[in-house]
Amino acid sequence: MSDAPLIAGIELGGTKCICILGRSPDSIIAEERIATTDPEATLGSVEAVLRGWQKDHPVEALGIASFGPLDFNTSQIVRTTKPGWSGADLGRYSKLGVPVALDTDVNGAAFAEGRWGAAQGLADFTYITVGTGVGVGSIVGGKAVRGLAHSEAGHLRIPRLSSDDWPGHCIFHGDCVEGLASGPAIAARGEENWKAVAHALAMLIHNLVLTTVPQRVLVGGGVVTGNPHLLGMTRVMLDRSLAGFAHAVLLDGDPDFISPPALGVRAGPLGALALGLDALAG
Numbered sequence: 001m002s003d004a005p006l007i008a009g010i011e012l013g014g015t016k017c018i019c020i021l022g023r024s025p026d027s028i029i030a031e032e033r034i035a036t037t038d039p040e041a042t043l044g045s046v047e048a049v050l051r052g053w054q055k056d057h058p059v060e061a062l063g064i065a066s067f068g069p070l071d072f073n074t075s076q077i078v079r080t081t082k083p084g085w086s087g088a089d090l091g092r093y094s095k096l097g098v099p100v101a102l103d104t105d106v107n108g109a110a111f112a113e114g115r116w117g118a119a120q121g122l123a124d125f126t127y128i129t130v131g132t133g134v135g136v137g138s139i140v141g142g143k144a145v146r147g148l149a150h151s152e153a154g155h156l157r158i159p160r161l162s163s164d165d166w167p168g169h170c171i172f173h174g175d176c177v178e179g180l181a182s183g184p185a186i187a188a189r190g191e192e193n194w195k196a197v198a199h200a201l202a203m204l205i206h207n208l209v210l211t212t213v214p215q216r217v218l219v220g221g222g223v224v225t226g227n228p229h230l231l232g233m234t235r236v237m238l239d240r241s242l243a244g245f246a247h248a249v250l251l252d253g254d255p256d257f258i259s260p261p262a263l264g265v266r267a268g269p270l271g272a273l274a275l276g277l278d279a280l281a282g
């Protein structure tokens, strides 16, 4: 892989940023962590790291995988619940003079799974992370679903279990998928109702199967890795929900249609590398 292009990546997270320099997961040259404080200090520190790397290495592109929401027209973080960060300008890195790709952290992680992880060789797949929120990266035809903005399928409204009237925990929607299945939602509920969590994920995937039509759905994040039985429960509920409809027949022969991702926490920084590689591909 030594002939692969050298890419710098930034995973911009709510508590820390990871700057990474490399060509692939097996060829990482440098990595630095920077605490996420206020935008000027944090983004300035990141820029200093990148400029230092550029002095010593022929960096060919930059990928930025950031928390959101993101406005792709202005390259800004917009209307975020993180204090001080609404309007943070990620476009500042264009002055580094290399191609830059910006996408959400979840879409970056999805691309990393597609390049190096559990979705290799697939052009159409979905990456779901269930942790502090529910993030969904929908890759269709090799590209992340994008229109007016990035998609946010973690906030889909779904039918509820008939026995369940807990109001949910999303500050915008109450009982959207994130409001029912995220880690904070489970904590706020005060009891571990795994049936309700698996049901929410199954309803989300039902809707994704019929809209973005993935060949595989990867489901990870802290809630799922800590409770791996959720994947099997979700698959059973998905099959029951699809009820033999055409797409259900296509899934029948694939026991791995719902699978765990392969890259774990490395999907974040590797996602930034994957975005940088895509920036070169143009």
Ligand SMILES: [Zn+2]
Residues within 6 Å of the ligand: 154, 155, 170, 171, 172, 173, 174, 176, 177, 178, 179
């Ligand atoms: Zn919501």
